[in-house]
């Protein structure tokens with residue numbers, strides 16, 4: 001099977017410490033789960049290929065490469081923040097269903113992302129909420145009702161059992177893919193429009209106004225070869 005690389009896509013995974021960000025990514029990429037906490041420091045980028053579409057007649061499948069950016073150790077993260085956030089195509093904010101504080105910090109993570117991202121890019125970039133550890137049913141302190149008001153796509157997941165992890169990522173990636181495709185179409189349309197406009201201007205020279213700038217003369221002082229007292233000359237003074 002041959003693949004055609006069509007797009008790259010950068011997804012950030014944000015959220016309080018120990019909410020299960022790394023466990024979620026590991027479940028998606030390696031199909032494993034570890035009860036131990038991770039002790040990595042800094043930023044970790046995990047790549048995953050997503051294929052979609054039917055095979056065309058050359059037997060080439062389109063492939064979307066996902067880069068999932070995970071962070072640990074907040075102090076280190078602060079100093080890397082602007083590079084970390086740059087050119088993100090999607091943002092996942094995680095909170096732990098058994099930890100109310102991590103839920104109350106959702107806006108903190110959203111604001112942090114928005115602080116380092118141009119407003120237009122913020123508008124174009126989808127954010128999803130991943131409620132983690134849904135297997136710990138006896139300890140859940142954040143109810144579905146509490147999550148309702150957030151205007152983002154919401155997914156309940158468990159990295160431990162694997163519940164809804166792949167489905168949630170697939171759904172979110174599909175959304176990013178559709179948005180990127182719509183944005184590309186819009187850009188192409190605008191480019192074609194501009195080309196057409198340029199062409200019609202070329203064919204109709206009268207439609208363009210030509211302005212020629214003449215060099216300004218400082219007549220009074222020019223024979224002395226000095227512009228030092230230019231403020232007194234009749235042109236500038």
Ligand SMILES: Nc1nc2c(ncn2[C@@H]2O[C@H](COP(=O)(O)OP(=O)(O)OP(=O)(O)O)[C@@H](O)[C@H]2O)c(=O)[nH]1
Nearest residue numbers: 017018019020021022023035038072133158159160
């Ligand atoms: N029961 C249960 N435990 C989980 C789940 N996801 C993660 N954990 C546990 O929660 C702890 C923290 O998980 P991590 O993936 O290291 O959390 P993190 O958000 O990456 O933490 P930092 O990197 O320190 O910010 C670990 O002990 C995991 O085993 C889950 O879905 N269910």
Ligand SMILES: [Mg+2]
Nearest residue numbers: 022038071072
């Ligand atoms: Mg981690």
